[in-house]
Amino acid sequence: MSGHSKWANIKHKKAAQDTKRSNLFQKFAKEILVAIKQGGNDPTKNARLRLAIEKxxxxxxxxxxxxxxxxxxEKDGKNFTEVTYEGYGPNGVAFLVECLTDNLNRTSAFVKAVFNKLGGNLGTxxxxxxxxxxxxxxxxxxxxYNPDQVFAKLLDLDIIDFLNEDNVIVIEVSPANLIKTKESxxxxxxxxxxxxxxxxxPKSYINLSEKNLEKVEKxxxxxxxxDDVQNVYTNLG
Structure with missing residues (x-):
C-alpha cells in the first residue's frame, strides 16, 4: 500500500515536545484516571485504559x-471533563486541542487567550x-522487523494502510481494531x-516557511x- 506517513516530521516534533513537557507524567495519570472512571481498572476489560498505560x-x-x-x-480522583477546541493558528494551520480539565472556565479562558495573542482564531x-x-x-x-514479514502477519486483518518508509513500518487501522491488531x-x-x-x-498538510513556522510552533x-492540555494536533507538514 502507498501513501506518506509524515512519520519523520511527527517523530522529531514529538521528541522535542516530550523533552519540553515536564508535566508529561501528570497528563498520562489524568488519562489513566479518566479511563478507569469510564470502564474500571482492569486493562484486559478496558481498551481505553490499556492504550493509556501503553502510551x-x-x-x-x-x-x-x-x-x-x-x-x-471509578470513584477515585477528580471529575475531569473532556473538551476539544478547534480553530486556526497563524498562517491558516488547523488546530485540534484536546483537554482534560477540572475547571472548564479556566481552560477555556486560557486557550482563547493564547489563540488571540498569537494570531489564531477558535472556531465552532x-x-x-x-x-x-x-x-x-x-x-x-x-x-x-522486516516489512515483508510484518505485512504477511497482517493479511487476515482489516488494516487501512501499511507504510514502509523513513526506517519505520507504520500500520494504520480503525481505532476499534488497534488492540486486536497489536495482539495479533x-x-x-x-x-x-x-x-x-x-x-x-490530517488528510492533507500545510508547509510553511521557516519564519512562519516559528509562530505556529510557539x-x-x-x-x-x-496542565489541562492533553494533545495538540495540527495539519502542519
Missing part, C-alpha cells in the same frame, strides 16, 4: 506510578475536525513498538505546556 510506558513512566493509579477505582465544533481522520497507528522499527502482532513475536495509539491524522509549545 505512558512508551514514554518511560515508572511502573510504580502506574500501579498506584491502577489501585484506584466541527469547523476543523473534518480535516482530520481518527486512526489507530502502530509504528515499528525496520532495524528490528504480539502473538507473532512482534512485541517492540515505537508507538501504538489512536491519533487524529503556539503549539505554549498549549502543550499547560
Amino acid at each position: 505512558a510506558k512508551a514514554k518511560n513512566m515508572p511502573n510504580d506510578n502506574i500501579k498506584k493509579l491502577l489501585s484506584k477505582n 465544533t466541527g469547523s476543523v475536525s473534518y480535516l482530520f481522520d481518527v486512526k489507530g497507528q502502530i509504528v515499528l522499527d525496520q532495524e528490528k 502482532l504480539e502473538k507473532a513475536k512482534i512485541t517492540e513498538f515505537l508507538s501504538s495509539e489512536v491519533l487524529k491524522i 503556539l503549539i509549545d505554549i498549549l502543550e505546556d499547560n
Whole structure:
C-alpha cells in the first residue's frame, strides 16, 4: 500500500515536545484516571485504559506510578471533563486541542487567550475536525522487523494502510481494531513498538516557511505546556 506517513516530521516534533513537557507524567495519570472512571481498572476489560498505560510506558513512566493509579477505582480522583477546541493558528494551520480539565472556565479562558495573542482564531465544533481522520497507528522499527514479514502477519486483518518508509513500518487501522491488531502482532513475536495509539491524522498538510513556522510552533509549545492540555494536533507538514 502507498501513501506518506509524515512519520519523520511527527517523530522529531514529538521528541522535542516530550523533552519540553515536564508535566508529561501528570497528563498520562489524568488519562489513566479518566479511563478507569469510564470502564474500571482492569486493562484486559478496558481498551481505553490499556492504550493509556501503553502510551505512558512508551514514554518511560515508572511502573510504580502506574500501579498506584491502577489501585484506584471509578470513584477515585477528580471529575475531569473532556473538551476539544478547534480553530486556526497563524498562517491558516488547523488546530485540534484536546483537554482534560477540572475547571472548564479556566481552560477555556486560557486557550482563547493564547489563540488571540498569537494570531489564531477558535472556531465552532466541527469547523476543523473534518480535516482530520481518527486512526489507530502502530509504528515499528525496520532495524528490528522486516516489512515483508510484518505485512504477511497482517493479511487476515482489516488494516487501512501499511507504510514502509523513513526506517519505520507504520500500520494504520480503525481505532476499534488497534488492540486486536497489536495482539495479533504480539502473538507473532512482534512485541517492540515505537508507538501504538489512536491519533487524529490530517488528510492533507500545510508547509510553511521557516519564519512562519516559528509562530505556529510557539503556539503549539505554549498549549502543550499547560496542565489541562492533553494533545495538540495540527495539519502542519
